[in-house]
Amino acid sequence: MSQDSRNIYGGQAVIEGVMFAGKHVNVTAVRRKNDEIAFYEVPRTSKSWVQKLKKIPLLRGVVAILESSAKGSQHLNFSMEAYAEDELTDEKDQAKASEKEKEGKSGWSLSMIVGVAVAGIISFVVGKIAFTVVPAAIEELLFGGSNLNIVIHNLIEGLIKIVFLLGYLYVISLTPLIKRLFQYHGAEHKVISAYEAGVDLTVANVQRYTRLHYRCGSSFIVFSVLVGVIVYSFFHWDSMWERIYLRILLLPVVLGASYETLRFTNALRDLPVLRYLGYPGLWLQKLTTKEPTDEQVAVSIASFNRMLELDRQMGKA
Template structure:
């Protein structure tokens, strides 16, 4: 999946080697555009928006995969009669379906973020509540637990074939972007020469949310576990917004020799969230990126 200025495009390779596209124009309400200009607030808006749109594109790829799997188990007669109906159904996504998938994506992100925020805080409270009174140290230990929790989770799910394949496509996206930014011709052999790690990846945001959370939580005092949980939930939008600003800041400094190390934690995490892609996967990513450029070019024409 690639997001351009005017369109988001996802490419999927079917089992017959045909590459199909899911294309969604990038449109936002005027009030959303205004919110995107407000520091701290724009981060929360961007995260929720990307979660909603990402769920739609992921649902499209899952439907395409399911159709291929279903076709393999169907008879030749059944497949010839069912395929036209499926294509008609897919092309006719209703507004209700799209909104439903978007809401599901936002709720999934919110639930996951709440779990990864509260569980480490609860564990730290239960283990070290009476060990010392230093609030900053409590937050640091909570941050360490959160990072260990996150790394363990990513490592475990990366062992499953489906998630490994997803992470390979993630790596292919990064390679294509890096090749394009370097001015290289977008061929499979050229793209494969570039790194699968990229500064602007959302994985970097995850790391910053942990580090920023340690700082933000240190300014607030709690006396009980429930008060600590309440503060974490209340401050979650603040942490997300500040993390987004930190990510923008490090992206702006990534070309400075001394300060580029600020983005290294996010790059290290991408060792887990990306895998080396195959040539076929890179080819799909190139097709998606080129289609996105094509759509952007059509909109930009006077």
Template sequence: MAKTKQTAYGGQAVMEGVMFAGRTSYVTAIRRKDETIEYFELERKESKLSKTLKKIPFVRGLVALVQASANGTKHLNFSTERYDVDPSEDDQIKKEEETSKLAMILGVGAVGVLSFILGKVLFTLVPTFVAEFFRPVVPGDTGQVLLEGLFKFILLLGYIYFLSLTPLIKRVFQYHGAEHKVINAYENGSDLTVEDVQKHSRLHYRCGSSFLLFTVLVGIVVYLFVDTSPLWWRIVNRMMLIPVVIGLSFEVLQLTNKLRNIPVLRYLGYPGLGLQLLTTKEPQDDQVEVAIQSFKKVLENDRNSELRGIEGNRGIS
């Protein structure tokens, strides 16, 4: 299979399915209760401002993250509403969707962004307060920053571990693994069959799990340059530096992806891959099939867009 070098495809796991993002569309495929596969597609639209901001280093990470949170939540909402619903109830669901489609797109997207912001704030503040509690034992600024980073890391690992104990989330992590296997198969030129895709790794350098870990590591470095006292100032600068940490972490993630084929430098991405051992699980064949079908839809939409562009140019000439 020919590789499309200019497109770095990505996606996310949803309830009983996978969403992939292409150049022209977002596609989610889910496995219904009757074992059929259902699709949810949204056209990929970007404003001129968004396209411009995505070309600016350190800023593009923030833009990409907001878009991923908003779009990902829409697709997660779709999968949550339909994966365990009997297909005989589809007509009723469609009527409800038609009356609230705009509200769903706007509302769910906003909730996704706000949820991420709230989570990031809590993930930043809780370790700050815990580290401050130990200031009598670790009074120095450097020690406080390292202790804060340690608590963040423990909080992140604990959160993921306890999530993985629930059967529902375990299946989501399996679909996460299926998503990575499909991307790895495509980028390595393998056929998109269940048998061939299953041969590939469930880990990937561009994964959002790696990004989460990099926010912890990058945060430690950034916070070394600001005071940790008094407490009110520590809280203020941590909040103000969230965009900086996110922007830098995104660049580190992109860098490790570019360096992954260089033997010596590929190890820079290993911490993120290690975290993915928790956030992904080996998928079953039927889960890989769903991921493949979702990805094929994305590729099909991109190819159709290219063909329309060629035909349009011929018409002009």
């Protein structure tokens, strides 16, 4: 296996495409309506102090999350703009169609684009507020007066979070655009798995691999719930507001510890017994990923190969 194949790569699904993050560059490939593949390439730059923070356990997880969010938003915006441009082009091509058909097409395109934006906003709100504050408040309202151990309170809170998470993912997966996004998410995982196995990145080879992967952000979400149960158990509260305050205050600690847990389980995934530590995250990925088509896998391969090509060029510069 080559030196490149020992590198750890990650990525994310975008609208009609996939982004991969290399050592020196981030590359997104999207399939346009004319069936061509368009690329968006952004060199990776990072301040020296950021690199130092990324070497500190616990703190590096928070830094990685913030960096990944900023990076992902930039590439998601590119894919959304390409999608919107294709839709507008289709509308111009249909200028001679009936006004009713034209309006229907325009409305559909707008709703799809707005749907992506709303999904992004909801994801942020749910992740930062609902998944942190609301479950704690609900548990406090339902069981706050009960004479239960603090660990039991936290376990119930964690269960409420899991129910919220599964319900949210199931509902958004029913929309056509999000379903395709989840297919590209599966294509991203398949390409990384095939690459890590050292096989040639052809559509046939890549399709043989699972759409689930230990390092996925979906696994991180599950770990954040489980780790939260442990971390919160070390802190006592006397009121609902104090409980909510503690949850928000300890959120960076939970995120940092969850990141370390994800790294730990990924390092142990080949051990016969300890590999099961990562299974909860893999189970959640059955909702956040779907089996991709050959065309979607081809886009993912194109993105990954372009990233590798630029990484090698910039690494020699």
